[in-house]
Amino acid sequence: MITMSIDEKLSLNTYKVYKENHIIVNKDKCIACIEKPCIYCCPTNTYSWENDDLIISFEGCVECGTCEIVCPYKKIRLTYPPLGHGIIYRYG
Ligand code: SF4
Numbered sequence: 314m315i316t317m318s319i320d321e322k323l324s325l326n327t328y329k330v331y332k333e334n335h336i337i338v339n340k341d342k343c344i345a346c347i348e349k350p351c352i353y354c355c356p357t358n359t360y361s362w363e364n365d366d367l368i369i370s371f372e373g374c375v376e377c378g379t380c381e382i383v384c385p386y387k388k389i390r391l392t393y394p395p396l397g398h399g400i401i402y403r404y405g
Pocket residue numbers: 338340342343344346349350351352367383384385386387388389
């Protein structure tokens with residue numbers, strides 16, 4: 314059986330990127346959030362920390378919902394891109 318890495322699997326997907334961010338983050342707790350699990354749990358590296366700010370590169374989001382669950386302060390709210398936009402899973 315051939316096994317694929319997460320990165321290899323993700324590379325099979327395509328996106329129709331919508332112009333507006335569908336990930337709403339209230340950042341008022343991010344500096345105090347020591348472990349910043351959103352950064353480490355997102356499979357597509359959507360979040361990064363630069364100059365004391367949480368950067369959200371929403372274009373590659375696969376809409377899995379993990380970040381919303383792991384944020385200890387419940388500061389992330391996911392919406393979805395408009396119909397026909399966002400991730401297009403190769404295998405449904
Ligand atoms: S996990 Fe939540 S509070 Fe922590 S850095 Fe990410 S969005 Fe901010």
